[in-house]
Amino acid sequence: MxxxxxxxxxxxxxxxxxxxxxxxxxxxxxxxxxxxxxxxxxxxxxxxxxxxxxxxxxxxxxxxxxxxxxxxxxxxGPVDGTYRQKFNMYQSDWSEVYIKVKGKKLMNGEDFIFFGQANMDKEMKLSTVFVGNGDNIDGMDLNGKGVITTASSRDNLQKLTQSGAKAVFIASADDEQFKQTLPRQARRAMMGRLRFDKELTGDESIVFYVTKADAAKMLNSTPDKLDAAASDPSSIKARNVGVMVKEKLNTIETENMLAFLxxxxxxxxxxxxxxxxxxxxxxxxxxxxxxxxxxxxxxxxxxxxxxxxxxxxxxxxxxxxxxxxxxxxxxxxxxxxxxxxxxxxxxxxxxxxxxxxxxxxxxxxxxxxxxxxxxxxxxxxxxxxxxxxxxxxxxxxxxxxxxxxxxxxxxxxxxxxxxxxxxxxxxxxxxxxxxxxxxxxxxxxxxxxxxxxxxxxxxxxxxxxxxxxxxxxxxxxxxxxxxxxxxxxxxxxxxx
Structure with a gap:
């Protein structure tokens, strides 16, 4: 003590x-x-x-x-004669978030986990680039690209976004474990944090946590080839995918309770x-x-x-x-x-x-x-x-x-x-x-x-x-x- x-x-x-x-x-x-x-x-x-x-x-x-x-x-009741201090908060609903590969939609909360915020009017086409663990990106053109990486540290993400990446796709190290934990993570992926401002504030951020199998499909490759290319990611060719991040907004009505003596x-x-x-x-x-x-x-x-x-x-x-x-x-x-x-x-x-x-x-x-x-x-x-x-x-x-x-x-x-x-x-x-x-x-x-x-x-x-x-x-x-x-x-x- x-x-x-x-x-x-x-x-x-x-x-x-x-x-x-x-x-x-x-x-x-x-x-x-x-x-x-x-x-x-x-x-x-x-x-x-x-x-x-x-x-x-x-x-x-x-x-x-x-x-x-x-x-x-x-x-x-000190709030205009009542005990209730009423206020509204707002929450993003990310159920309309998907990745489209070869015409097939991968859905947020079902196939992957979305982190970040954006609000698109229409589907965005992205050219994907594989960067391995992200250690060797000097000289790579990432501006406006969808970057696929096997590293998930905050420093790595910051480095990629500072290099101009439009979206980051983090490939899972263990797909089976990812699929087992996805149901528990789904609700957090689908619903944003409560906020007081109705409009989204802050910079746009588009980050997806995907299985390595889906990451490979986004590059017209295989998980084994991604592993083999860890030291030379340039051997994996780019490919176009579709991305949609649409915010739906929920209004949360709530109240603090106050009593005064x-x-x-x-x-x-x-x-x-x-x-x-x-x-x-x-x-x-x-x-x-x-x-x-x-x-x-x-x-x-x-x-x-x-x-x-x-x-x-x-x-x-x-x-x-x-x-x-x-x-x-x-x-x-x-x-x-x-x-x-x-x-x-x-x-x-x-x-x-x-x-x-x-x-x-x-x-x-x-x-x-x-x-x-x-x-x-x-x-x-x-x-x-x-x-x-x-x-x-x-x-x-x-x-x-x-x-x-x-x-x-x-x-x-x-x-x-x-x-x-x-x-x-x-x-x-x-x-x-x-x-x-x-x-x-x-x-x-x-x-x-x-x-x-x-x-x-x-x-x-x-x-x-x-x-x-x-x-x-x-x-x-x-x-x-x-x-x-x-x-x-x-x-x-x-x-x-």
């Missing part, structure tokens, strides 16, 4: 935590129970919600479930407690549903329980000083789209948003902690990236109330998992808002149909949610907002 190295002042603060429990905070934190979490998550992660994929009826059902819950709590004397300052309520949905015929109990049914249930605790406190005369926005975003599984949209179209000013506490997967124990027998932990990510105070407040809340082991290993800038980039806190942090991301780590059921409610460890989940509540209670009621006194050294240019 990487533990916090505190300043002398920080150590004094934590020492004062002994016997300093706020009995009012404890009263409301104790309303967050394993049984209550089970009852909510059993609904949210049921087959009735169909895996909650963005834009689907299952996601809409989940949004209605949240809406009804927040209405019963009496929380405000107004504060008292510091009500203009906003604390955001967030989760994503979408997941990855189901297969095409609906026979396999990815219910996403942990990802992120657990975090969404946590936000609901915390909202319930604060709502009860407010009704009993213990309203927080700062306002709290309970934010359940959509489109996280599509590239953090819902939180990105909120960050670009905030309902409350970002300069008045003091912190984001983001909960994404808090219902399980990862393999490392299972092996060690330590269930009493949570990964706390990003708590000192922007503010030297926030991590101390988090530690204070934990030592005073919950006694979890806070694991900071994923704050390492060299962490290959790059979890700091991979959930919705990212779209607050990039606007300079101090965040904490609560996470239990990945496990064998991550993004699989086996991420189900029966695998959730509700006692651990409730304790983690209580930590978020206590931290929020302190942040919402202290005199000063946490200062932004550190420069985040993370690279916000890429999540890949």
């Amino acid at each position: 990487r533990r916090l190295k505190l300043s002398f002042l920080g150590l004094m603060i934590l020492t004062l935590a002994v016997n300093a429990q706020d009995k009012t905070a404890v009263k409301y934190a104790n309303t967050i129970t394993p049984d209550d979490m089970r009852s909510k998550l059993t609904i949210l992660a049921s087959d009735d919600f169909g895996g909650r994929e963005t834009g689907t009826e299952g996601q809409k059902k989940a949004s209605r479930f949240l809406e009804e819950f927040y209405q019963k709590l009496g929380l405000q 107004e504060g008292t004397d510091l009500k203009d300052e906003i604390l955001v407690i967030s989760s994503h309520y979408d997941h990855i949905g189901q297969n095409e015929d609906g026979s396999v549903i990815n219910n996403g109990a942990d990802d992120d049914g657990s975090g969404t249930t946590g936000v609901m329980e915390i909202a319930e605790a604060f709502a009860q406190a407010a009704k009993e005369g213990n309203r927080p000083r700062r306002s709290i926005l309970f934010l359940n975003v959509t489109g996280e599984e599509k590239g953090l789209k819902g939180s990105e949209y909120y960050g670009d179209h905030p309902i409350f000013p970002l300069d008045k948003t003091v912190n984001n506490l983001n909960i994404d997967m808090i219902g399980r124990v990862d393999p490392e902690h299972e092996e060690s027998g330590n269930r009493n932990y949570v990964y706390a990510i990003g708590s000192e990236k922007l503010s030297s105070h926030l991590k101390i407040i988090s530690e204070y809340a934990n030592i005073t109330y919950t006694g979890l082991d806070l694991d900071y290993r994923y704050d390492d800038p060299n962490d290959r998992n790059r979890f700091y980039y991979r959930s919705d806190h990212y779209n607050f942090a990039k606007h300079g808002i101090p965040i904490i991301f609560y996470f239990n780590g990945t496990h064998a059921d991550y993004h699989r149909p086996t991420d189900t409610v029966d695998k959730i460890e509700f006692d651990v989940m409730a304790k983690r949610a209580q930590l978020v509540f206590y931290t929020a209670w302190i942040l919402a009621n202290r005199d000063d907002r946490t200062p932004v006194d550190r420069q985040d050294d993370m690279d916000y240019g890429s999540r890949d």
Whole structure:
């Protein structure tokens, strides 16, 4: 475990935590129970919600479930009196993409995989050129050609496109393996990533991943001849093929869900407690549903329980000083789209948003902690990236109330998992808002149909949610907002 190295002042603060429990905070934190979490998550992660994929009826059902819950709590709908921040996204449908060889059409998702973007009005004729592994292209005329290669590295593709290639065809190293994996890759090949702009932006890119057998047909050759010509690709003669890349556009209607609790004397300052309520949905015929109990049914249930605790406190005369926005975003599984949209179209000013506490997967124990027998932990990510105070407040809340082991290993800038980039806190942090991301780590059921409610460890989940509540209670009621006194050294240019 990487533990916090505190300043002398920080150590004094934590020492004062002994016997300093706020009995009012404890009263409301104790309303967050394993049984209550089970009852909510059993609904949210049921087959009735169909895996909650963005834009689907299952996601809409989940949004209605949240809406009804927040209405019963009496929380405000801050979006023109509603709980819904509606927006549209757009997705390319690449079902009209083909390669024509000798009059026969090879179809995207059935015979090959298409990567890239373009939008042709009519079929394009290309002269194909074989370049082997692409190491010896000096002096070759590739301008406007369809280039067939056996290498698939990013550097190789960049080299070929910079040499003027109109399209690149990557020949598989193992055709049998390619055919076996094609059904699993087909949906990704057919449907582009969700985007906010209706029109395609960026440079045209036409890349096909094909079998070596089809690559050979495109050159009027054979796979064995392609292998033999690896060192002398010029021995393979060019041939014309037809290519069609036609974009059809799907409009995806979706919404973030927002519930608001107004504060008292510091009500203009906003604390955001967030989760994503979408997941990855189901297969095409609906026979396999990815219910996403942990990802992120657990975090969404946590936000609901915390909202319930604060709502009860407010009704009993213990309203927080700062306002709290309970934010359940959509489109996280599509590239953090819902939180990105909120960050670009905030309902409350970002300069008045003091912190984001983001909960994404808090219902399980990862393999490392299972092996060690330590269930009493949570990964706390990003708590000192922007503010030297926030991590101390988090530690204070934990030592005073919950006694979890806070694991900071994923704050390492060299962490290959790059979890700091991979959930919705990212779209607050990039606007300079101090965040904490609560996470239990990945496990064998991550993004699989086996991420189900029966695998959730509700006692651990409730304790983690209580930590978020206590931290929020302190942040919402202290005199000063946490200062932004550190420069985040993370690279916000890429999540890949």
